Amino acid sequence: MTGEDETAAIDPEEAAEERQRLLRVVEAVVFASAEPVPDEALAERLPEGVALAELMEELQRFYRFRGIHLVRAAGGWVFRTAPDLAGALATERVETRRLSRAQIETLAIIAYHQPVTRAEIEEIRGVSMHKGTLDLLMETGWVQPRGRRETPGRPVTWVTTDAFLRHFGLDTLKDLPNLAELEAAGLLDQRPVETLGETGTDRGEPPEEEL
Amino acid sequence: MTGEDETAAIDPEEAAEERQRLLRVVEAVVFASAEPVPDEALAERLPEGVALAELMEELQRFYRFRGIHLVRAAGGWVFRTAPDLAGALATERVETRRLSRAQIETLAIIAYHQPVTRAEIEEIRGVSMHKGTLDLLMETGWVQPRGRRETPGRPVTWVTTDAFLRHFGLDTLKDLPNLAELEAAGLLDQRPVETLGETGTDRGEPPEEEL
Amino acid sequence: MTERTQGDLVLDLDGFEGPIGLLLMLAREQKVDLRRISILALAEQYLAFIAKADRLQLELAADYLVMAAWLAYLKSRLLLPEPPAEGEPSAEEMAEALAFRLRRLEAMQQAAASLFARPLLGRDVFASGAPPAATETVRSVFAASLYDLLSAYARQRRDATAQILEIRAPQYYAVEDAQARLASMIGTVMDWRQLAQFLPPRLGGGGDTGLAATFAASLELARTGRIELRQETAFGPLWLRAARPQR
Numbered sequence: 211m212t213g214e215d216e217t218a219a220i221d222p223e224e225a226a227e228e229r230q231r232l233l234r235v236v237e238a239v240v241f242a243s244a245e246p247v248p249d250e251a252l253a254e255r256l257p258e259g260v261a262l263a264e265l266m267e268e269l270q271r272f273y274r275f276r277g278i279h280l281v282r283a284a285g286g287w288v289f290r291t292a293p294d295l296a297g298a299l300a301t302e303r304v305e306t307r308r309l310s311r312a313q314i315e316t317l318a319i320i321a322y323h324q325p326v327t328r329a330e331i332e333e334i335r336g337v338s339m340h341k342g343t344l345d346l347l348m349e350t351g352w353v354q355p356r357g358r359r360e361t362p363g364r365p366v367t368w369v370t371t372d373a374f375l376r377h378f379g380l381d382t383l384k385d386l387p388n389l390a391e392l393e394a395a396g397l398l399d400q401r402p403v404e405t406l407g408e409t410g411t412d413r414g415e416p417p418e419e420e421l
Numbered sequence: 422m423t424g425e426d427e428t429a430a431i432d433p434e435e436a437a438e439e440r441q442r443l444l445r446v447v448e449a450v451v452f453a454s455a456e457p458v459p460d461e462a463l464a465e466r467l468p469e470g471v472a473l474a475e476l477m478e479e480l481q482r483f484y485r486f487r488g489i490h491l492v493r494a495a496g497g498w499v500f501r502t503a504p505d506l507a508g509a510l511a512t513e514r515v516e517t518r519r520l521s522r523a524q525i526e527t528l529a530i531i532a533y534h535q536p537v538t539r540a541e542i543e544e545i546r547g548v549s550m551h552k553g554t555l556d557l558l559m560e561t562g563w564v565q566p567r568g569r570r571e572t573p574g575r576p577v578t579w580v581t582t583d584a585f586l587r588h589f590g591l592d593t594l595k596d597l598p599n600l601a602e603l604e605a606a607g608l609l610d611q612r613p614v615e616t617l618g619e620t621g622t623d624r625g626e627p628p629e630e631e632l
Numbered sequence: 633m634t635e636r637t638q639g640d641l642v643l644d645l646d647g648f649e650g651p652i653g654l655l656l657m658l659a660r661e662q663k664v665d666l667r668r669i670s671i672l673a674l675a676e677q678y679l680a681f682i683a684k685a686d687r688l689q690l691e692l693a694a695d696y697l698v699m700a701a702w703l704a705y706l707k708s709r710l711l712l713p714e715p716p717a718e719g720e721p722s723a724e725e726m727a728e729a730l731a732f733r734l735r736r737l738e739a740m741q742q743a744a745a746s747l748f749a750r751p752l753l754g755r756d757v758f759a760s761g762a763p764p765a766a767t768e769t770v771r772s773v774f775a776a777s778l779y780d781l782l783s784a785y786a787r788q789r790r791d792a793t794a795q796i797l798e799i800r801a802p803q804y805y806a807v808e809d810a811q812a813r814l815a816s817m818i819g820t821v822m823d824w825r826q827l828a829q830f831l832p833p834r835l836g837g838g839g840d841t842g843l844a845a846t847f848a849a850s851l852e853l854a855r856t857g858r859i860e861l862r863q864e865t866a867f868g869p870l871w872l873r874a875a876r877p878q879r
Contacts, residue, residue: 233488234486237507238488238506239510241500242502243761245761275445276448277450289452291449295446299446299447299449300467306774307773311784314784316786321785338793341510352774378777389786390459392782411823450764452760500759502758504756513761529747545736547651547653547737549650588754590753596672598746608735
């Protein structure tokens with residue numbers, strides 16, 4: 211019996227079923243593999259004479275509009291999530307970070323004294339500012355540089371943002387209580403403020419250097 | 422404008438497209454996750470009011486005859502290769518340590534009787550437990566001690582883990598095979614058989630079973 | 633020991649899983665539903681098994697012998713029914729308790745078989761081999777309340793105010809310093825000069841400790857003959873000059 215005779219003897223319905231089974235096998239093999247599966251490795255799973263390229267093309271076509279795609283990568287076949295869904299797949303892990311004492315003081319000085327230069331902040335605080343302080347405050351989205359002081363060197367001046375107002379529940383900067391009001395609220399009393407320990411950020415930023 | 426007006430305003434074609442997009446999103450999310458994805462995690466990705474159950478049913482139906490299936494395991498959705506392709510995927514098989522008969526029985530007893538103490542397992546099996554039995558089951562990651570029985574000595578009780586559910590393809594413990602029948606037959610009752618005091622751990626040093 | 637005849641026992645030592653396990657194995661030989669099993673027949677089978685093991689000099693664990701004794705007792709109770717003593721279970725209750733244990737163990741053995749007959753992960757079905765997509769991003773939320781902000785500002789202002797009120801540590805001018813200063817200066821001074829001219833400039837000439845220390849130093853230098861002191865009136869200015877070298 212020759213191969214040709216055998217092929218001819220196969221019931222077309224059976225042949226379609228067999229093809230479907232082979233599609234399922236390569237689908238499962240590619241799915242289960244940790245690495246892209248090369249053509250040769252897939253061909254090994256299939257009976258002699260099966261056109262792998264056609265199978266793969268059919269499978270690829272099948273997944274074309276789905277959430278996962280069958281793609282070629284690193285010399286083999288692999289399933290990947292559809293590139294256009296990258297945004298929808300992105301998950302956010304929210305990490306709560308506390309501001310260090312130096313950072314929140316700087317923020318407060320910017321809020322009360324804006325527009326204010328870095329040197330002025332340092333003068334008010336009486337200590338030099340750590341490099342990362344303004345960077346981190348920028349990261350919070352609560353401060354931004356705006357304008358320059360028309361003095362020698364034309365230093366940048368810092369202001370608070372709308373996000374600052376939103377975060378702290380203020381309508382305008384005028385809502386910030388003045389010193390007298392802070393005093394009346396007892397905020398100027400001599401007592402340790404423990405709610406703002408020197409916790410710093412999770413990044414373990416070094417404390418500011420005192421001058 | 423009322424909500425009804427808004428709904429009515431939606432183009433049916435657009436709605437179908439949006440539904441297709443959501444299907445693709447959940448498909449990709451489940452595919453991309455290392456662990457079964459709980460309904461809540463999927464619902465978070467979807468707009469308010471989308472019937473997740475329907476989406477998942479449609480997706481599950483879509484994969485029903487494919488080489489990979491969408492299934493429930495350990496309280497979430499996950500893709501797995503089709504069980505009937507096990508033979509074709511034999512090369513992917515992970516060699517796991519063969520469990521002894523004693524270990525297999527002990528695992529079943531923990532699964533069906535949890536939380537269950539070591540003494541209770543011994544009582545059911547009618548033989549004292551070999552030291553290594555629970556150790557090895559712990560090593561598989563399928564069982565763990567949790568809680569204590571509030572009886573004299575406060576013995577530790579044993580339960581199965583999520584890894585057990587994943588490995589055995591169970592969504593929840595309620596999906597244990599024949600659970601309802603066993604319960605109905607009273608075979609899972611906590612029923613100390615005091616008329617047979619000849620086994621168990623009360624006696625000094627029962628011989629350990631053969632492994 | 634694989635020879636198997638009707639009613640005979642199969643001594644399959646690998647299958648030994650305690651007396652209850654053995655009883656269950658024997659019960660299966662009866663090939664009837666466990667709910668209809670004859671405990672009496674089972675007890676006889678078990679006792680025959682133990683006797684045979686004994687003949688073959690197989691070492692059986694104590695559990696098996698204890699069970700044998702208990703079954704012999706049960707058998708006698710079942711054969712010679714008599715009302716049980718006060719508080720003691722009847723023979724039927726004892727038989728039922730044993731039957732329950734057999735059913736329960738059998739149920740667990742079947743459950744184990746059903747569990748392992750499922751499509752198992754890593755054996756029959758496989759998870760996606762692809763590493764999970766690295767789609768997680770970390771978003772930082774900064775925790776700071778208005779209270780934090782205001783109290784920080786208030787504290788900063790309070791500290792700044794406190795700095796202005798700070799009292800400086802008093803500066804003390806030591807006699808030793810004054811003596812060294814005076815000695816180095818006087819070497820070049822040939823004329824009479826007022827003591828006030830030798831006060832350290834840091835204290836602006838008016839510091840009490842500067843004056844007192846310099847005065848004490850001048851007395852010491854005069855005592856050791858290095859300078860000469862002169863005062864014309866009481867409370868008048870004090871004059872000093874370097875001592876004339878002795879001829």
